[in-house]
Amino acid sequence: MMSDFSTYQVSLPTRLRFGPGSLGDLAAEAAPFGTRAFVMLDPFLKGSSLEARVLRDLEGAGIGARLWHDIVPNPRAATCDRAAAEAIAQGATTIIAIGGGSTMDAAKAVSLAVTNGGPCWDFTTRRDAVVRVPERRGLPLIAVPTNAGTGAEITPFAVLSNPDLHLKATIIHPFCFPDVALIDPDLHLTKLPRLTASTGIDTFLHAFEGYVGTRPNTWTDLFSIRAMELVAQYLPRACAEPGDREARIRMAEACYMAGITLGNIGVGIPHALGQALGALKDTPHGESCAACLIPTIRWTLPEAGDRLARVATILDPGLAGLPVDRAAAALPDRLTAFFARIGLTGGFGALGLREDEIDLLVDIAERNYGQDIACSRRKANTAGLRAIVRDSL
Ligand SMILES: [Fe+2]
The missing domain is CATH 1.20.1090.10 (Dehydroquinate synthase-like - alpha domain)
Structure with a gap:
């Protein structure tokens, strides 16, 4: 007989679009959010045919794109602050993250910092530190994972690192759920x-x-x-x-x-x-x-x-x-x-x-x-x- 049942809630606000070739749906997914996309990509995608295709598709849908590649594994909070400043300067209406977990996590932090102000590190959860709770939803975020790993495309977490303090810490908030997870397994075919x-x-x-x-x-x-x-x-x-x-x-x-x-x-x-x-x-x-x-x-x-x-x-x-x-x-x-x-x-x-x-x-x-x-x-x-x-x- 069950004696330890606890209540639970189900939370899945991210809309999932899944399947080989679904990258072709990116512009259609982005269009309802506005006409200026801040596109954060893994550095290895700089100058790639994938990047060119994304730019072409967005342009075809009347969406201007500003590219950002300055992301390292274990993304730095300070880098996210610089990206947020760029997105604000662009007047971005949407964030698109194309990459692994680090890129998607960085994009979540940027999305929050654009609408709430930074620094991103203040939103992370740490013992003995006051967590700043975001008051506003971030910019709409579309996450496009390029490998199968972190699941960041569908979670409310963003892990950031702060090398000066030797710390990694996580932003944990429902506003970190991407609006759309666009999962195209064909993008994973070349991973070593x-x-x-x-x-x-x-x-x-x-x-x-x-x-x-x-x-x-x-x-x-x-x-x-x-x-x-x-x-x-x-x-x-x-x-x-x-x-x-x-x-x-x-x-x-x-x-x-x-x-x-x-x-x-x-x-x-x-x-x-x-x-x-x-x-x-x-x-x-x-x-x-x-x-x-x-x-x-x-x-x-x-x-x-x-x-x-x-x-x-x-x-x-x-x-x-x-x-x-x-x-x-x-x-x-x-x-x-x-x-x-x-x-x-x-x-x-x-x-x-x-x-x-x-x-x-x-x-x-x-x-x-x-x-x-x-x-x-x-x-x-x-x-x-x-x-x-x-x-x-
Ligand atoms: Fe993990």
């Missing part, structure tokens, strides 16, 4: 295996961490389980053959499904520690979070066995029918094998963390990602987190 693995494992983590945490519900379970199934089946294929169109389509679906889980119930310890590592070492997001996944599972095992067992059977259907504790205990080995198939094998040590930096890393995680740490079924104190990090080296 390492990036495909690093971003694709982020999708898996969003689904997984929500599913085994304290806040899942019937609705998010639908998306979590399906997303993990799709990643298990198609991420190795996308890594092995970047041009595998079916694999790219299914991974793009997994990404937005996991993004729905993420946007509604959050993540857990792997993201808290992985984000902290990213702040400290400027490491890739997905790899950083994945690097502590198995130690976190070992540590969490006593409290989340039933759900861990379900995940284990997703990765290895041959485990179905085993007692829950045995199936759950098999999960670390199955994940190790899965990581090897997609070419991700490093821990925190391989990503540059030294033993004498463990306490600092945990302090950054506790100061900035307490809400994620709190989502763990097994409650983690500082000593517990340090043990997980030590096991992750």
Whole structure:
């Protein structure tokens, strides 16, 4: 008999437009928002045929475009402030973000800063800091992801970094939901295996961490389980053959499904520690979070066995029918094998963390990602987190 049911709400204000070739719908999607688009693109798209096509399509629809490429992984809050000033000078009516999670997150911050004023960093959530709450919706935002990873196209979060403070922190607000997520998996076909693995494992983590945490519900379970199934089946294929169109389509679906889980119930310890590592070492997001996944599972095992067992059977259907504790205990080995198939094998040590930096890393995680740490079924104190990090080296 169920005794721990909690109320929940469903929030999905972003309109989703999905499918191969859907980039061709961008101008039609942008037209209702106005005639001046501030287009933020990943730097690698500068001068590309994709950029030329977008400009041509927007121009054909009577929309003037100002391009912005000054975005780095783990986007800087100060850079977003400069972009917002450019957008204001342009008189932008719409923000269009074409790129990975960093570009989409930066665009969300810019969208808010244009209508509310900056600096963007003031909107981020940090322990012992007063969060500035945006009073106005941002400029309309269309998000066009160029890989399957963060799910930023469909979440209310924008992760920013502040290198001066060695911090990454997140803007968490419904105004950060993009107005439109335009997902064209054909844009993912050229991604190299390492990036495909690093971003694709982020999708898996969003689904997984929500599913085994304290806040899942019937609705998010639908998306979590399906997303993990799709990643298990198609991420190795996308890594092995970047041009595998079916694999790219299914991974793009997994990404937005996991993004729905993420946007509604959050993540857990792997993201808290992985984000902290990213702040400290400027490491890739997905790899950083994945690097502590198995130690976190070992540590969490006593409290989340039933759900861990379900995940284990997703990765290895041959485990179905085993007692829950045995199936759950098999999960670390199955994940190790899965990581090897997609070419991700490093821990925190391989990503540059030294033993004498463990306490600092945990302090950054506790100061900035307490809400994620709190989502763990097994409650983690500082000593517990340090043990997980030590096991992750
Ligand atoms: Fe993530």
